[in-house]
Amino acid sequence: MKKNPIKIIPLGGLGEIGKNLLVIEYKNEILIIDAGIEFPSNDLFGVDLIIPDIHYLIENKFKVKGILITHGHEDHIGALPYIIPQLNVPIYSSRFSNALISAKLHEHNLLKNTKLNTIKPGKTFQIGSFEIEFFNVSHSIPESMGISINTPIGQIIHTGDFKFDHTPEYGPKSDFKELSKISNKNTLLLMSDSTYAEVEGYNTSEKDLSISLNRYINEAKGRIIIATFASLIPRIQTVINIAKEYNKKVTIIGRSMNNNIKMSIKMGYIDAPNNMIISWKQANKTNPNELIILATGAQGEPSSALSRISQGKHQDIKIIPGDTVIISSSPIPGNEVLVSETINNLSRLEANVLHSKIANVHVHGHASKEELKTMLNIIQPKFFIPVHGEYKHLLSHSKIAESMGVDKSNIFVIEDGDILELNNKSGKVIKSLQLGRVFVNSYKTWTEDSSISKDRKKLANNGVIALSINIDNMNKHLIDNPQIASIGFKQDEISKEVIKNINKKVKLTLENLSGNKLKLNEIKENLENEIKATIKNELSLNPNIIILLNQISSK
Ligand SMILES: [Zn+2]
Numbered sequence: 106m107k108k109n110p111i112k113i114i115p116l117g118g119l120g121e122i123g124k125n126l127l128v129i130e131y132k133n134e135i136l137i138i139d140a141g142i143e144f145p146s147n148d149l150f151g152v153d154l155i156i157p158d159i160h161y162l163i164e165n166k167f168k169v170k171g172i173l174i175t176h177g178h179e180d181h182i183g184a185l186p187y188i189i190p191q192l193n194v195p196i197y198s199s200r201f202s203n204a205l206i207s208a209k210l211h212e213h214n215l216l217k218n219t220k221l222n223t224i225k226p227g228k229t230f231q232i233g234s235f236e237i238e239f240f241n242v243s244h245s246i247p248e249s250m251g252i253s254i255n256t257p258i259g260q261i262i263h264t265g266d267f268k269f270d271h272t273p274e275y276g277p278k279s280d281f282k283e284l285s286k287i288s289n290k291n292t293l294l295l296m297s298d299s300t301y302a303e304v305e306g307y308n309t310s311e312k313d314l315s316i317s318l319n320r321y322i323n324e325a326k327g328r329i330i331i332a333t334f335a336s337l338i339p340r341i342q343t344v345i346n347i348a349k350e351y352n353k354k355v356t357i358i359g360r361s362m363n364n365n366i367k368m369s370i371k372m373g374y375i376d377a378p379n380n381m382i383i384s385w386k387q388a389n390k391t392n393p394n395e396l397i398i399l400a401t402g403a404q405g406e407p408s409s410a411l412s413r414i415s416q417g418k419h420q421d422i423k424i425i426p427g428d429t430v431i432i433s434s435s436p437i438p439g440n441e442v443l444v445s446e447t448i449n450n451l452s453r454l455e456a457n458v459l460h461s462k463i464a465n466v467h468v469h470g471h472a473s474k475e476e477l478k479t480m481l482n483i484i485q486p487k488f489f490i491p492v493h494g495e496y497k498h499l500l501s502h503s504k505i506a507e508s509m510g511v512d513k514s515n516i517f518v519i520e521d522g523d524i525l526e527l528n529n530k531s532g533k534v535i536k537s538l539q540l541g542r543v544f545v546n547s548y549k550t551w552t553e554d555s556s557i558s559k560d561r562k563k564l565a566n567n568g569v570i571a572l573s574i575n576i577d578n579m580n581k582h583l584i585d586n587p588q589i590a591s592i593g594f595k596q597d598e599i600s601k602e603v604i605k606n607i608n609k610k611v612k613l614t615l616e617n618l619s620g621n622k623l624k625l626n627e628i629k630e631n632l633e634n635e636i637k638a639t640i641k642n643e644l645s646l647n648p649n650i651i652i653l654l655n656q657i658s659s660k
């Protein structure tokens with residue numbers, strides 16, 4: 106008997122970096138892996154976050170059985186508060202991810218009604234026809250996991266975000282024996298992280314990094330400010346270990362980092378000696394040579410602590426010439442300009458800035474080429490799908506798989522929306538879903554192609570001119586000169602001359618229309634077109650026109 110196929114449907118994260126969400130479908134059952142967000146580019150006005158378009162899941166709501174979470178980064182869990190109200194299915198994650206997810210759901214008032222399950226690696230559990238096992242991987246946040254899913258047609262392995270580290274400073278080392286045991290050379294499909302598939306060689310170990318960080322901290326004269334990701338708990342632990350060695354105090358600047366460190370200490374993910382972490386008030390009284398300041402803003406985010414320090418705008422911390430600033434991260438694509446600006450500003454204040462381009466201050470969390478080969482060599486899958494990355498990363502990873510002996514016809518470079526149907530012999534894309542981007546701003550969501558987006562873009566590009574026009578309710582003639590207000594123009598751009606011409610046009614238009622017995626909105630539309638034409642003529646601009654048309658009784 107022919108077995109039913111499996112469908113693999115990425116709804117985010119394939120063909121782009123961020124908002125990871127992958128659907129695995131078998132008959133009437135759907136599993137979701139991750140539900141992340143993406144941060145908007147600078148030209149998206151009034152957008153805080155972008156989340157995946159899940160209309161396919163809403164249409165197939167009755168099939169959805171659960172959401173499996175690989176790890177707690179925003180591009181893997183950030184969309185949960187927006188997806189859970191629409192699907193309300195159980196979430197399965199590690200203890201650490203669970204704590205981050207809980208905080209998020211709590212903030213959105215969703216915690217009480219969501220079923221959260223904490224999963225330990227190495228324990229199998231069943232969801233419908235799927236037998237699931239999480240396994241440890243090395244990454245840049247505690248308790249990152251890959252997932253093995255035994256389906257009726259064979260085993261699927263999803264690596265999550267991963268790298269290999271044999272000497273991590275934090276958490277378990279990469280375990281090849283365990284990994285090969287899980288796959289048992291019988292894996293039907295491997296889906297593996299492609300973020301750094303273009304980078305040659307191996308990633309440096311956190312151990313090597315800790316040695317160079319130790320040296321920089323030891324050699325620094327004056328205060329040390331270290332900026333890194335708020336969720337990079339292993340790095341924060343490394344800094345704490347070094348602080349301990351040199352008998353330094355640590356103070357934390359930035360809300361997200363403060364929250365994460367507090368939570369991690371409470372749950373046992375960070376080990377810090379008593380009294381080492383001090384408040385800013387205490388830090389102020391501490392000898393500068395004995396102080397390390399941990400701060401957010403390693404990506405140059407404008408509202409972050411480091412960015413404000415670099416501009417001299419931070420309420421507590423002013424750079425003292427000779428301070429050492431270590432930016433322990435590398436800029437995520439798109440943030441290069443912000444990071445560079447921060448470095449320039451800090452240097453102007455005579456800080457000694459160490460960053461990833463000139464010093465050994467960061468190792469990234471994703472596997473480079475040789476590590477990706479190692480993963481393929483251990484798992485030796487029949488089918489391969491590169492996941493997590495822009496198209497070029499996916500393509501590069503597909504070439505790596507080919508070089509490792511995976512049959513070319515068994516490698517599928519698919520992107521968001523593609524529905525790949527897979528049986529145990531072959532696979533093909535049977536359809537592509539039309540996906541939009543869903544924008545979020547202060548808890549409100551809308552899709553990219555909606556009028557809100559178009560309006561905002563137009564507002565940003567063209568400005569607004571608003572007119573309040575009073576007309577006689579009987580003959581529809583202009584009663585007095587319109588009131589005009591504008592946003593987005595140079596001070597003298599809407600000159601007296603321009604206003605005079607607009608007034609003239611309004612008056613004329615109304616007189617011409619008065620015999621036609623038009624409805625109010627039709628009059629408005631006519632006015633709008635005429636005013637638009639006038640402004641285009643006068644100023645060569647195409648602003649948004651808002652007309653408030655008031656009918657006034659002349660008696
Ligand atoms: Zn990650």
Ligand SMILES: [Zn+2]
Nearest residue numbers: 178180181266
């Ligand atoms: Zn990721």
